[in-house]
Each structure stands twice: as C-alpha cells, then as structure tokens.
Amino acid sequence: MNKNKWGLILLGLAIFAVTxxxxxxxxxxxxxxxxxxxxxPEIAALDQKKCVExxxxxxADHMKLxxxxxxxxxxxGKRTYTAKDGRRFEKSLTGGCLRCHSNKDKxxxxxxxxxxxxxSCFDCHIVPGEVKK
Amino acid sequence: xxxxxxxxxxxxxxxxxxxxxxxxxLPAWAKDVIVIPPGQSLAPVKSPAARRWAMxxxxxxxxxxxxxxxxxxxxxxxxxxxxxxxDEIKWIxxxxxxxxxxxxxxxxxGEKLQKLRPPVFCNHCENPPCVRVCPTRATFRRSDGIxxxxxxxxxxxxxxxxxxxxGARSMNxxxxxxxxxxxxxxxxxxxxxxxxxxxFCEERLAKGMLPACVExxxxxxxxxGDADDPRSEIRRLLKTRFSLQxxxxxxxxxxIYYWL
Numbered sequence: 001m002n003k004n005k006w007g008l009i010l011l012g013l014a015i016f017a018v019t020x021x022x023x024x025x026x027x028x029x030x031x032x033x034x035x036x037x038x039x040x041p042e043i044a045a046l047d048q049k050k051c052v053e054x055x056x057x058x059x060a061d062h063m064k065l066x067x068x069x070x071x072x073x074x075x076x077g078k079r080t081y082t083a084k085d086g087r088r089f090e091k092s093l094t095g096g097c098l099r100c101h102s103n104k105d106k107x108x109x110x111x112x113x114x115x116x117x118x119x120s121c122f123d124c125h126i127v128p129g130e131v132k133k
Numbered sequence: 134x135x136x137x138x139x140x141x142x143x144x145x146x147x148x149x150x151x152x153x154x155x156x157x158x159l160p161a162w163a164k165d166v167i168v169i170p171p172g173q174s175l176a177p178v179k180s181p182a183a184r185r186w187a188m189x190x191x192x193x194x195x196x197x198x199x200x201x202x203x204x205x206x207x208x209x210x211x212x213x214x215x216x217x218x219x220d221e222i223k224w225i226x227x228x229x230x231x232x233x234x235x236x237x238x239x240x241x242x243g244e245k246l247q248k249l250r251p252p253v254f255c256n257h258c259e260n261p262p263c264v265r266v267c268p269t270r271a272t273f274r275r276s277d278g279i280x281x282x283x284x285x286x287x288x289x290x291x292x293x294x295x296x297x298x299x300g301a302r303s304m305n306x307x308x309x310x311x312x313x314x315x316x317x318x319x320x321x322x323x324x325x326x327x328x329x330x331x332x333f334c335e336e337r338l339a340k341g342m343l344p345a346c347v348e349x350x351x352x353x354x355x356x357x358g359d360a361d362d363p364r365s366e367i368r369r370l371l372k373t374r375f376s377l378q379x380x381x382x383x384x385x386x387x388x389i390y391y392w393l
Contacts, residue, residue, distance in 0.1 A: 074283045077275065079339055094318055124284060124321040 034114050037106040042099060051100075052083050063119070066093065093125045102129065184277040186333055187360035188347070189367055189376065189390040190252060194354035197250040200227070205349030206331070211322045213309035222303040224331040225346060227252050234377060234391075251391060252346075255280060255301040255331035256379060259386025263293035263302065272328075278388060279333045289326035298380050299387075302330045360388065 043049060051058045053065070069091040072078040081089045090096050101107045104127050112119060136144075154160075203225045206212070212222050230249040231238045238246060261280045263272050271286035272293055294302045308325045316322065320336060323329050334344035342348075347355040358367035376390040 070285060074281070074285065075273065077335075077339065094321070120324075123324045126316060126318045126321060128318050 031114070034110040036111060037103055038101075040100065040102045042102055046100070052081065052087075052089055052096075066097075066121070093121060094128065098127060104129075184359040185361035185388070186257065186278050186338070187358065187367055187371075187388040187390065188254070188333075188344070189356045189370060189392060191352075191354045191356070191392045192249055192251055193392065194352040195249075195252065195350075196352060197227075197248055199352070201349045201351060202252055202346035202355065203227070205345045206334075208315065209317050209345050210320050210332075211309075211313050211317055212329075213305075213312035213322075214314065215307065215309075215312050220306050222305065222309065222329060224329070225252055225254050233379060235380075237377065246393075253299065253301070253379070254346075254389050255333075256299055256385065256387030256389050257331075257333055259388065260384060262296040262298065262385060266292040266296040268292065275335075279335050279338075281332055281335060282329060284321070284323055284327050284329070287327045289328065291328060293328060298383050298385065302328050304328050 038049075058065075069081060073091045079091050081091050083089065098104060104122075111117075203223075206225050207214075207223075210224060212224055215221060227250040230246050230251060233251045233253055257278055257280045259278070261272075261274055264274050264280060267273075268290060269286045269288055271283045271288070272280065273283070274280050289304065291304055294300075294304060305323050305325050305327050310316075310322050313322060334342070334346075337344060344355075344357055347357045356367050356370060358365040360368055360371065362368060370392075371390060374392050376392050378387045378390060381387060
C-alpha cells in the first residue's frame with residue numbers, strides 16, 4: 001500500500017510537469033520566423049540601403065514609432081521626422097514606408113501573420129497596389 | 134502648558150494682524166516686482182505662423198447646377214457614394230437658400246434667392262460644439278482654426294453629429310471602401326463606425342496648396358485665406374462686402390462666409 005502511494009505521487013508529478021511545460025516544448029522547431037523580403041525595385045534603386053532608423057530598432061519598435069508619427073502628424077501638424085542620423089522623412093505610411101516596402105504581402109503581412117499581430121492600419125491607409133479591389 | 138482664553142485671543146489677534154501688515158507697511162519683500170528683460174515685451178506671444186483659415190462663397194458667381202467643388206473634394210478624400218440618402222457621406226453638399234439661411238427668406242423673396250443652391254461645408258467654428266462634446270478628443274481645434282478629425286481616435290459615438298448645428302458630419306454606417314469608385318492613394322479611407330467631415334484640406338495646406346474645392350471652382354466663387362492677416366484677399370473682401378454666416382446667432386463663430 002505504501003509503495004503504491006509513492007507510485008501514484010510520482011505519476012501525478014510527472015503528469016503535472018508535462019502539462020505545465022507543454023507550451024514550451026510543443027511546436028518547438030516546427031516554425032521559424034519568416035525571412036522578410038527586401039527585394040523591391042524601390043529598395044534596389046536606393047544608394048544607401050537603410051531604413052528610417054536601424055534594423056534592430058525598426059524590427060522591434062516600428063509600431064511605437066508609427067504611433068508617435070500618427071499623433072504628431074495628425075494632432076500637432078508636425079509632418080517631418082528627423083532620424084537619429086539627421087536624415088529627414090515625411091511621416092507617412094502609404095507615402096513613406098510603403099514607397100520602399102512596396103511588397104506588403106511579403107514584408108508586413110508575413111511577419112504580422114507569424115506573430116499573430118492584427119494591426120488595423122490598412123483598414124484605412126491605402127496599399128498602393130491594392131487600390132483596385 | 135494650558136493657555137487661558139485671554140492668551141488664545143491675544144495670539145489669534147496677533148496672527149490676524151500679520152495678514153494685513155504687508156498692505157499697510159508695504160515692505161520691500163511684499164512688493165510684486167516684474168522685471169522685463171531688455172528686448173522683450175509684455176504683449177501676448179503670438180507665433181508668426183498663427184493663422185485663421187476661413188472661406189467665403191460668392192453666391193453671385195456660384196451656379197446652382199454646378200457640382201465641381203463637391204466632385205473634386207469627394208474624389209481626393211475618398212468619400213464613398215452609397216447611393217442612398219440614409220447612409221450618405223458628405224463633406225460638401227448643396228441645399229436650398231431657405232434651409233441654409235433659415236429666417237433670411239420671406240413670402241416675397243425673389244425667385245433669384247429661391248433658386249440659389251449654396252454649397253455648405255463644415256464651418257470650422259471659432260467655438261466648435263463638436264469639439265466640446267467629443268469624449269475621446271478625436272475632434273479638436275487647431276491653432277490655425279481648423280476643426281480637425283483624428284479618425285484613429287473616433288469611437289463612433291456620434292455626439293459630435295448631435296452637437297453640430299450645421300449637419301456637417303456624416304457617420305460611416307457601412308464599410309465605405311467598396312463604395313469608393315476610384316481610390317485616391319494620397320488620402321486614407323475611413324472604416325465603418327467612424328464619423329467624418331470637411332477638413333479644410335489640411336493635408337493640402339501642409340504642402341502649400343489651396344483646398345481642392347477652391348481650385349476646382351471654375352466660376353472662382355470660393356475665396357480661401359487667412360482671416361487673421363489684414364493683407365489677405367479674404368480679409369479685404371470681408372471688410373468691403375456684406376456677408377452672411379450660417380446660424381451665427383448660436384455663438385459658434387462659423388468661418389464660412391456667404392456673399393449675396
């Protein structure tokens with residue numbers, strides 16, 4: 001009886017450990033972050049292939065930057081952004097970001113889908129190629 | 134320590150005296166001295182870019198059957214055409230003289246007045262009731278007088294529509310995108326559940342262009358400019374010609390003027 005009890009406890013602990021760690025090992029290695037395509041004619045034509053800010057910042061914080069742009073452009077009428085290195089850009093999604101990244105489906109969408117992000121930007125802002133729906 | 138009633142009154146009296154001392158003796162430390170640094174003035178600070186955008190409509194030139202201004206505005210701002218008046222979205226529209234200026238007509242008004250179809254816009258009020266009622270500050274008044282919509286913040290509560298005495302605001306009851314015949318990519322569309330109205334073409338003003346309606350008017354019936362600038366054309370004309378404003382008695386300070 002005593003031996004049986006320990007067996008049950010260990011079995012219970014094992015089930016507990018498996019259940020708790022399930023999200024960490026299930027699906028591991030099955031999906032990898034998508035390779036984003038920078039192959040657009042607009043980017044190819046650039047002398048200096050650099051986004052508004054550096055790549056790591058843009059990758060992690062582009063949404064924060066866009067939110068600041070949105071508020072400054074709409075509410076304060078400040079429509080020009082000066083980057084850390086002094087280059088100036090118009091704060092615009094359709095007329096700025098998408099001008100270089102003209103491949104929204106292979107750039108924006110690919111990563112948003114992978115990350116499960118559903119930004120509502122494009123409900124109103126226009127993707128130039130998608131105009132004719 | 135216990136104090137007597139007499140001691141308490143003495144202390145209270147002395148304390149009360151200290152309150153009036155500065156006004157009686159006017160010691161140096163109680164003087165309110167304002168030092169104006171050389172080269173500065175006490176006049177209110179006004180930025181040189183401050184403006185008061187306003188528009189005037191010359192009804193003697195505006196043709197009743199012409200809709201060029203409406204077509205130009207609605208095309209560049211992606212205003213949908215739902216094809217029914219219930220869902221209608223309008224930035225500029227035309228109405229009869231009697232409904233634009235209620236109380237300005239009477240039984241003997243001439244045919245000329247009755248036939249007029251003045252174009253009506255958002256009045257970009259000096260004291261906008263829509264701004265006062267907006268719970269999210271989605272609509273706000275800029276320093277240049279433009280009453281602007283931040284579509285990102287609009288929750289579609291329609292309080293602004295109830296507050297606006299001009300009916301200048303329209304609600305997107307349906308998804309507008311399929312009803313825009315030709316999407317103009319320089320300006321965003323709106324989504325279902327968002328209110329919209331004329332923005333005095335602020336996106337064009339930012340680029341130094343005139344509003345689309347003013348540019349589209351072949352009769353040159355629309356005059357746009359800075360009413361704060363005494364040298365501007367609109368200011369000069371407002372000074373010389375008698376003008377009407379819509380429902381000015383409500384105290385909203387409308388900035389669309391009409392010449393008859």
